[in-house]
Amino acid sequence: MNKINISVSIFSIALFAVVFAMQSMASENPHWEYYGDNGPDAWGRLDQSYIMCAEGKNQSPINLTNMIEGSLPDLKLKYSKSGTEVVNNGHTIQVNFAPGNTMTVEGRTFELKQVHFHSPSENNIEGKSYPLEGHFVHADKAGNLAVIAILYDHGEHNNELEKAWEYMSASSGDKHMLPNKINASKLFPEKHAYYRFNGSLTTPPCSEGVRWFVMKDINNASQRQVRKFISVIPHDNNRPLQAINAREVIQ
Missing domain, CATH: 1.20.5 (Single alpha-helices involved in coiled-coils or other helix-helix interfaces)
Incomplete structure (x- = not known):
């Protein structure tokens, strides 16, 4: 050569x-954040793929109010002890689930992928915010998303939540396998009545078309557990409330 x-x-x-x-x-x-120059007001300008954060008309979270009566089907939940890993992803604490946990509703079956938490709560009910909110993120085989939201108020110690809390790290990117697997059904209130609305992801890219199911009954977490979450995620990680626009909240 x-x-x-x-x-x-x-x-x-x-x-x-x-x-x-x-x-x-x-x-x-x-990179996006919950505060500063890359906070929620800027999300839609950070990248073209985030444009729905600024221009979407069915965004989440919302203040659930002026509910209308409707005939809502039961949530058919089939969960087992399969919450295997707790992760600090830099924005929240997330518990990942092994395959096999399903929710069937409205004639469709969705598989539980992960549960993550926000403090204070993202959704409000009749103007009331809560100390903690869990989002149970499901997807069907076509990639359509459904989120069950559970609000937590200060109350009794939550034993199932503690299985993750014991191993959550304050360092972004840290992952820990859980020696005691979490049963997602034990993170729910006793009754499964819910509010229903159409919304979006509450973080970029703020994609719409997400089915939202917000539990009517409030679950409990101790003040110590809420304080521990705040110490690990040392800033509010809730997106501001979004306009309801023409949407209906059905109960």
Whole structure:
């Protein structure tokens, strides 16, 4: 191989490395926060893929009010002890679930993927905020999302919640396997009556078309458990309330 060919080859390799690096950088999602310059008011401007955060008309969370009566089907929950891992993802504490936990409603079956938490609560009920809210995120085989929201007030110690709380880390990115697996059904209130509305993800990209089911009954967590969550996620991690617009909240 002559010198010209060697130079061309080196240049080609270098060019490929630069292009690859630029593509990798472009593919990374822009950093968002709950506060400061990258806070909720800026989410829709951070990246084109986040545009729904600014322009969406069916955004979550909301203040649930002016509910209308409707015939809502029962939530058919089939959960087992399969919450296997607790993660600090930098925005919240999340418990990941093994396959096999399902919710069937409105003729569709969704599988529970993860549960994560917000403090204070994201959704309000008749203007009332709560110290903690859990989002049980489900997906069907086509990728459609359904979220069950459970609000927690100060009260008795929550034994099932403690299985995750005992191992949650204050360091972003930390993961811990849970020696005592979590049964998601034990994080629910006794009764499963709910409010129903159509909404979105509450974090970027704020995608709409999410089915929301907010439990009417409030569950309990001790003040110590709420304080521990706040010490690990040391800033409010709730998106501000969004306009209801023309949506109906059915009960």
